[in-house]
Amino acid sequence: MSSTKPRHESARTRKRKQGWRTADGSDIHELYELSVQDPDNEVSIIKQIWEEQRGRPCQSIREDFCGTAAVAMRWVADDPSHTAVCIDLDDDVLAWARARLPERLDESQAGRLSIIKGDVLSTPTDSVDCLLAHNFSYYIFKDRKRVIEYFQTARQGLVEDGLFILDCYGGSDSFVEMEEARDLDGFTYVWDQDSYDPVTGDVVNHIHFHFPDGTKIQKAFTYEWRLWTIPEIREMLLEAGFSDVKVYWEGTEEDTGEGNGEWAAVESGEACEGWIAYIVGVR
Numbered sequence: 001m002s003s004t005k006p007r008h009e010s011a012r013t014r015k016r017k018q019g020w021r022t023a024d025g026s027d028i029h030e031l032y033e034l035s036v037q038d039p040d041n042e043v044s045i046i047k048q049i050w051e052e053q054r055g056r057p058c059q060s061i062r063e064d065f066c067g068t069a070a071v072a073m074r075w076v077a078d079d080p081s082h083t084a085v086c087i088d089l090d091d092d093v094l095a096w097a098r099a100r101l102p103e104r105l106d107e108s109q110a111g112r113l114s115i116i117k118g119d120v121l122s123t124p125t126d127s128v129d130c131l132l133a134h135n136f137s138y139y140i141f142k143d144r145k146r147v148i149e150y151f152q153t154a155r156q157g158l159v160e161d162g163l164f165i166l167d168c169y170g171g172s173d174s175f176v177e178m179e180e181a182r183d184l185d186g187f188t189y190v191w192d193q194d195s196y197d198p199v200t201g202d203v204v205n206h207i208h209f210h211f212p213d214g215t216k217i218q219k220a221f222t223y224e225w226r227l228w229t230i231p232e233i234r235e236m237l238l239e240a241g242f243s244d245v246k247v248y249w250e251g252t253e254e255d256t257g258e259g260n261g262e263w264a265a266v267e268s269g270e271a272c273e274g275w276i277a278y279i280v281g282v283r
């Protein structure tokens with residue numbers, strides 16, 4: 001979702017990459033983690049937000065819509081006091097996450113992580129310091145009533161000074177039907193904004209993976225979402241009972257105009273082509 005436009009690979013690059021990966025035998029969850037997720041960065045943002053908003057360390061998190069549970073696993077590995085619960089509906093991705101526990105976590109770390117199969121709307125857990133809904137997964141709820149119901153459920157799952165951290169995306173490019181390709185190590189990640197309906201706000205996005213030998217995994221993942229805006233999300237969080245809402249915006253590299261990985265709470269943002277922001281619901 002950066003504003004990088006697709007680049008054509010030179011014949012030389014194609015040659016160099018041949019044989020690195022091919023569609024046959026590639027694992028879509030592994031490719032997803034490599035192209036979409038950055039758990040170290042997520043852990044560092046959680047810590048920064050806690051430092052700035054609460055002045056105390058966060059210990060327990062709940063990762064809703066956890067998929068491969070990458071953030072929760074990184075969280076428990078980060079500190080012996082950290083605990084995590086993660087929830088997802090999908091048996092396949094949870095089995096994938098569970099199968100990787102032994103190679104990713106030692107016994108003590110794994111003992112501080114619970115992976116639960118369930119619907120985030122109806123899976124109560126012990127209260128946590130911080131609840132996460134990342135990679136825009138709550139956009140699956142397409143009407144205000146449903147989103148507010150989810151936000152209320154999230155709020156109920158927090159301790160008294162708890163924080164709910166969500167991410168969101170937008171910018172002029174997000175309303176355009178377009179594809180964006182990013183070359184990664186041995187494969188190309190393609191973000192395909194297949195459709196956007198200006199009347200309903202509904203979007204259909206796909207992730208495809210293309211390989212140097214010309215093979216492809218088309219529609220490895222498909223997301224049918226409502227493209228919510230920051231003001232709408234803020235209003236729904238307040239309606240769900242959160243006492244305040246903070247928005248964290250990324251700084252810009254002067255020379256490239258790309259995000260610089262430094263986040264700050266802001267009162268207003270910039271009208272760029274593509275952005276990602278963190279929204280914090282203060283309980």
Ligand SMILES: C[S@@+](CC[C@H](N)C(=O)[O-])C[C@H]1O[C@@H](n2cnc3c(N)ncnc32)[C@H](O)[C@@H]1O
Nearest residue numbers: 065066067087088089090118119120134135137
């Ligand atoms: C976009 S992926 C997010 C994966 C991961 N959290 C990340 O940050 O990349 C969305 C995940 O939400 C799960 N999901 C969708 N609706 C759900 C629900 N109501 N309750 C729990 N999980 C749900 C899907 O199975 C899928 O694994």
